[in-house]
Amino acid sequence: MRHMRRHVILVAAASVICLAMASCSSSGSTSPTSGASDPGGQSSSSDSSSTAATGSSDTSPSTSASSEGSGSVTPGGTVVTRLTTDAGTLDPALSTVGGQVIDTFLYDPLVNIDKDGKVVSGIAEKWDVTPNSATFTLRDDVTCGDGHVITASDVKANYDYLKNPNTHATWIVSYMSTTDYTVTADDATRTVSITLSQPYGDLISGIAGIGIVCPGGLKNPSSLTTGSDGTGPFVVESATPDVEYKLKARKGYHWGPGGASSAVDGFPSEVVWKVVKDDSTAVNMFTRGELNLLPVAGTEAARLAKDPSVTKSTPVTSTATFMVFNQLKGRLLDGDTAVREALAKATNRKDLVQVMTGGLGEVTNTLVNQKPIVCDDSAAAGSVPTYDIEAAKKLLDDDGWTVGAGGIREKNGKKLSLILMANDASKPLWEYLQQVWSTQLGIDAQLVALDNNTTTERLFKGGNWDVSLIHIATNLQATWTQILMGPQPPNGLNLGSNNKTYAELATKAQTTPGQQGCDLWVQAEQASFGAMDLFPLYVPQSQWFAHNVDFTALWDGGVMPMSLRTTG
Secondary structure, X not given: OOOOXXXXXXXXXXXXXXXXXXXXXXXXXXXXXXXXXXXXXXXXXXXXXXXXXXXXXXXXXXXXXOOOXXXXXXXXXXXXXXXXXXXXXXXXXXXXXXXXXXXXXXXXXXXXXXXXXXXXXOOEEEEXXXXXXXXXXXXXXXXXXXXXEOOHHHHHHHHHHHHOOOOOOOOHHHHHOOOOEEEEEEOOOOEEEEEEOOXXXXXXXXXXXXXXXXXXXXXXXXXXXXXXXXXXXXXXXXXXXXXXXXXXXXXXXXXXXXXXXXXXXXXXXXXXXXXXXXXXXXXXXXXXXXXXXXXXXXXXXXXXXXXXXXXXXXXEOOOEEEXXXXXXXXXXOOOOHHHHHHHHHOOOHHHHHHHHHOOOEEEOOOOOOOOOXXXXXXXXXXXXXXXXXXXXXXXXHHOOOEEOHHHOEEEOOEEOEEEEEEOOOOHHHHXXXXXXXXXXXOOXXXXXEXXXXXXXXXXXHOOOOOEEEEEEEOOOHXXXXXXXXXXXXXXXXXXXXXXXXXHHHHHHHHOXXXXXXXXXXXXXXXXXXXXXXXXXXXXXXXXXEEOOEEEEEOOOOOEOHHHOEEOO
């Protein structure tokens, strides 16, 4: 499988990408012996979390493609599944949420992380990675949809494109820790070398999250918004934004994770994502046969889990939800830690678990929420504000916000008015908090509900909002650096945090190995909670369900592309 470190995000969406996919997998099949493992060769390598990794593919091109054209393969049918939010764009440099889910079917990275956390081959057949540099030898048979064979120069062009500030690549800093890197390529030896300006202990995992775009796509990036130009097992057949995305399988694909091939019985000929934002609607479509593969959480998952005719996964890792504050210059919450802390203290997170998951979830107190835990950050939980309405009121009183006409607090003639930005998925949460904050704190809480693409645009382009949500699944603290430090919108993802303590500790932690580095990350996390840069809320429990489809689930939004099989 591909290491979908296409992290994170986003606003008020019900699903986001899981980091450290090895920890997020769960299989479902119609028989005890099928669908539970990654259908490809393995490679000799070290754990993805180690500081260095050297390996090579154990599966030769001729072996991995041996069944192609043999006549013994039974073609698969169509897998129809669900996106909880529109893809927005399928361009892998810019995509978030739904787009990232689909991109894993369209684009291959240099190496992959399998479901056991091991580095396995991708476009590259050999690799040698240290915290400072990485060298890859490419396979000689990886092709684009137009037949072009991927070269070392093509890979270099991708990495150069991603670090170009004019590209505005969404997650390149999270993948690579920096854009200050150099890339060299030798087409004769099929080798690519990447050198960082400073060490980064998780370099191999970051590289495993970067899909390679073919030359045509790099020359015309706008074509990737609703199309594709990659080396992956599928290509875009049609795309109707906010309605449906249809992919068709490529013939001859045999360079998947560890040399996995699509020339196997039941590998789907098509995969279709229907955009279905409401859980109840999605479950009804599933029971009517309009969907045959469905991720769902909360009470709807509990309802389906009781149906003995449905194939189901064990509960899979879900995406944690965090409250974030607009601290950009000129906003009311800029520099006002007391108001941010009061909002947190007036939020009963146990109630939110009931409202948003039907009780099938739990409160979270840390930035990292996925297993295996690379760095235990449980000690940071003590810095998270606890529920206390009276303490919240006192914070506002002490900060000079007095109750005025109509019960709304004022300070220096200015009302305490906040815009709560929601989309369809998060609207129930914000309706609940709007009522609590208005009646109990005296805040003029204005709810604005928008579609996911608009909320994402406003969140990361400096739009008009004060409090919102992001959803992140990760086992690495470094994921958070783009949100808690660095450039602000529209040039970056930092929502206005100017936490110098966090920035100093996180910068040191990125280049400090072992337990000492972990201790620095925990201190950085404590500094973030202490300054109320964000507030951890809850993690729901999720499951996948299927009719006549074998699969291996990665997290609450994606499955391993090469694990899919139709069985009826």
